[in-house]
Amino acid sequence: MTTVLIVECKQEVSTFNPWLSRYDDFVIHHGEAVIAHHRTVRNEVGGALSVFAQHPELTLVPAISARAITSGGTLAVADWTRLRGDILEAVQRAARGGIDAAYFALHGAMAAENEDDPEGNLLEEVRQLLGPRTPIVASFDLHGILTDRILRHADAICCFHTYPHVDFYETGQRAARLLLRVLNGAKPVTAKVFIPALVRGDELITETGAIRHAVNAAKALEAGGALSAGLFWGNPFTDVPDLATYSFVVTDDDPAWAEQEAMRIAELFWREHEKMYVPLTPLDEAVRIAHEQLPRGGTTILVDAADAPSSGAPGDSNAILRQLIVSGYPGRALIPIVDPSAARAAFEAGIGATITVRVGGAMDAGRFTPVEVTGRVHLLSEGEFRSESFDELWRSGPTAVLIADNITLVITSRAVSLYDRSLFYAHGQDPKRFDLVVVKSPHCQPHMFKAWAARYVDVDAPGATSANLKRLGHVRCRRPIWPLDEGVTWEPRAVIFRRTSA
Numbered sequence: 211m212t213t214v215l216i217v218e219c220k221q222e223v224s225t226f227n228p229w230l231s232r233y234d235d236f237v238i239h240h241g242e243a244v245i246a247h248h249r250t251v252r253n254e255v256g257g258a259l260s261v262f263a264q265h266p267e268l269t270l271v272p273a274i275s276a277r278a279i280t281s282g283g284t285l286a287v288a289d290w291t292r293l294r295g296d297i298l299e300a301v302q303r304a305a306r307g308g309i310d311a312a313y314f315a316l317h318g319a320m321a322a323e324n325e326d327d328p329e330g331n332l333l334e335e336v337r338q339l340l341g342p343r344t345p346i347v348a349s350f351d352l353h354g355i356l357t358d359r360i361l362r363h364a365d366a367i368c369c370f371h372t373y374p375h376v377d378f379y380e381t382g383q384r385a386a387r388l389l390l391r392v393l394n395g396a397k398p399v400t401a402k403v404f405i406p407a408l409v410r411g412d413e414l415i416t417e418t419g420a421i422r423h424a425v426n427a428a429k430a431l432e433a434g435g436a437l438s439a440g441l442f443w444g445n446p447f448t449d450v451p452d453l454a455t456y457s458f459v460v461t462d463d464d465p466a467w468a469e470q471e472a473m474r475i476a477e478l479f480w481r482e483h484e485k486m487y488v489p490l491t492p493l494d495e496a497v498r499i500a501h502e503q504l505p506r507g508g509t510t511i512l513v514d515a516a517d518a519p520s521s522g523a524p525g526d527s528n529a530i531l532r533q534l535i536v537s538g539y540p541g542r543a544l545i546p547i548v549d550p551s552a553a554r555a556a557f558e559a560g561i562g563a564t565i566t567v568r569v570g571g572a573m574d575a576g577r578f579t580p581v582e583v584t585g586r587v588h589l590l591s592e593g594e595f596r597s598e599s600f601d602e603l604w605r606s607g608p609t610a611v612l613i614a615d616n617i618t619l620v621i622t623s624r625a626v627s628l629y630d631r632s633l634f635y636a637h638g639q640d641p642k643r644f645d646l647v648v649v650k651s652p653h654c655q656p657h658m659f660k661a662w663a664a665r666y667v668d669v670d671a672p673g674a675t676s677a678n679l680k681r682l683g684h685v686r687c688r689r690p691i692w693p694l695d696e697g698v699t700w701e702p703r704a705v706i707f708r709r710t711s712a
Contacts, residue, residue, distance in 0.1 A: 215304055222281040225283070240274055240300060256378075280626050309344055352369045352375075500541070510646045512646060515675060519626060519650065
């Protein structure tokens, strides 16, 4: 029998979010509970399990699964120390009976106060525990940051090919098949190319955008015999030294081919990179558009991606709410916002009560000043519900629906991802019944909002995940880099990684 270790550790952070992430922001499973949980959701580990199940010669050794409830701020020192310790202890315990191979489901855009590269650190430590000859394969989000340390300690990697992400499960399957190929004798060699660009916008939609040329080239390579290939375009909000875009190709003992194709993918990307930004509408102009749309009917979607929890923002922006109030917007508006104190006040008052609360700026007080609103408590919830997209259990904490005249606020105690309509539906609100909806996500699958919206406006609002990258204040990533700097030039160069001790 061949024993395969399974570990998951996933979180994406914005280092521009002042609200630190904590240990309690992770859902953690140990041992057999890892398998029991992941068989119920279509994510990377679930996909890997579906492949491993076809091989009776494999014995799975689940160690630990630690998945953040949503993206967030930098992980605090003590909490990263605890999480790291739990993972390494679980691996050490699982390895006592001997491990022949390992699969890691990682993100790539974690960051702790005292560690810029948590994923690379974990792989380095696990390599010490498992020894140089144990194959390790890891899967990543394409918003990850591909460090040299990751490639020095993993035998091979793969990453998502879709954005918006719909291939979690399929990526896990690809990772599992990749690990099996290594176990069957493949000798991975990886070429990585650094590209000085931070990108956002519709051109990153992999089905239709300019990014598809590079991504499709990577997919064709995998179909044509390469062990793995892909493009990491990073998370522009995780300001760490290695933040950038990277192409990579993994071949079976063919460094020349890996280098040639990683360079080609990088060049396909660079040729299109100046298209990869978001044309943003100033906040006051966006609200003016919403006013103009009212007599015409339909729903105006104001996209506040600067406060997207799925990208690492705290979700407490009241910038659009404030502008709607100041402008006297008369339509029915639906707005999500994170504010534990306001939610608590609603619970204390009870359903049907009229309360006056200050909302916004609960975490990011440097950007947002609370706005006072008076409204009726319409609904109270414990904040546990299933996601529309992937049927995962999401936890927004005690959650209140407050109706303040024409504005309906869904006030949560903690952030959840807002790339679909789950939070709204779980709390009795149908976005199609409103004149205006604030969507705190850079991209959703079209049917969620864009396909039926009367107007769809990307708003230039303040926030920890603003697509107006120049306003964020990067200080740690390598410079020059587009679009933070003018006149950025690039000479492609591939770096080869091969684990010769394997």
